[in-house]
Amino acid sequence: MNMMSYNSNNSSGGGGGYGHGGGEDMNVKPAWLERLMAETFFGGCGVHQNQRKNEKNIFCLHCCLSICPHCLSSHRPHPLLQGN
Ligand SMILES: [Zn+2]
Numbered sequence: 001m002n003m004m005s006y007n008s009n010n011s012s013g014g015g016g017g018y019g020h021g022g023g024e025d026m027n028v029k030p031a032w033l034e035r036l037m038a039e040t041f042f043g044g045c046g047v048h049q050n051q052r053k054n055e056k057n058i059f060c061l062h063c064c065l066s067i068c069p070h071c072l073s074s075h076r077p078h079p080l081l082q083g084n
């Protein structure tokens with residue numbers, strides 16, 4: 001008896017949820033980057049101050065620490081960021 005009248009609403013429009021956003025994480029600075037900027041990058045390594053080429057020009061993302069090439073051996077498995 002009462003056939004539900006066919007509602008043709010669902011054919012309207014057509015897809016619009018996409019296309020928004022993008023680039024919203026551009027402003028979010030990762031913690032390690034703040035730390036990196038706070039560190040004295042390219043300063044001498046305190047541990048290896050007697051050695052040559054002890055500039056701390058490597059940053060360990062795992063330890064949030066800038067290290068010198070001589071420190072590198074203990075950070076090998078860590079994700080490293082090399083300056084220069
Ligand atoms: Zn060192």
Ligand SMILES: [Zn+2]
Nearest residue numbers: 060063075078
């Ligand atoms: Zn490390």
